[in-house]
Amino acid sequence: MPMGYWVRRLDASLQAQLDSTLARVHLSRRQWQVLDTLSAAPVTPAEIRDALRPFNAADGGGGQERDLAALVRRGLVLLLDDRLALTEAGSALRSEAAGLVEAARRELTAGIGADEYSIAVSVLERMSNNADRLASR
Secondary structure (H helix, E strand, C coil), X not given: CCHHHHHHHHHHHHHHHHHHHHXXXXXXXXXXXXXXXXXXXXXXXXHHHHHHHHHCCCCCCHHHHHHHHHHHHCCCEEEECCEEEECHHHHHHHHHHHHXXXXXXXXXXXXXXXXXXXXXXXHHHHHHHHHHHHHCC
C-alpha cells in the first residue's frame, strides 16, 4: 500500500482512539485541548484562540467558542481578570484525562522505540512541508 493510504488510515484511527478515550471523561477533543492549554497558565481568550488555531482550521474556530462556553458552564474553566483559567474541578478533570491519553499513547506506541518514533515524526513533518511547498507553486 502507498504511504498516503497508511497516513490516512493512521490519522482516522488516532482520531477515533482519542475521541473514545476522551469520551470516558465526557470531553471532546477540542475541550481537551483547551483544558490542556490552560493547565500551563491562565491565558486571554485571544491567546487561547491563537494557541489552538492549527486545530480549528476546519470550522474557522466557531466550534472552539462553543466548546469553551460548555467548559465554563460545566464549571471547569472561568474568566478571572480577563484571563481564562482552570477551576479546581477543571484541573482535576484535565489530570484524569491526561492520564488516560498518556496510557493510550503508550499502548499506541507499543513495540516502537523512541528513535523509531522520532524518525517517523521527522519524516512525516518533512514530507508535509515538501507537499505544502509543492502545492504553493
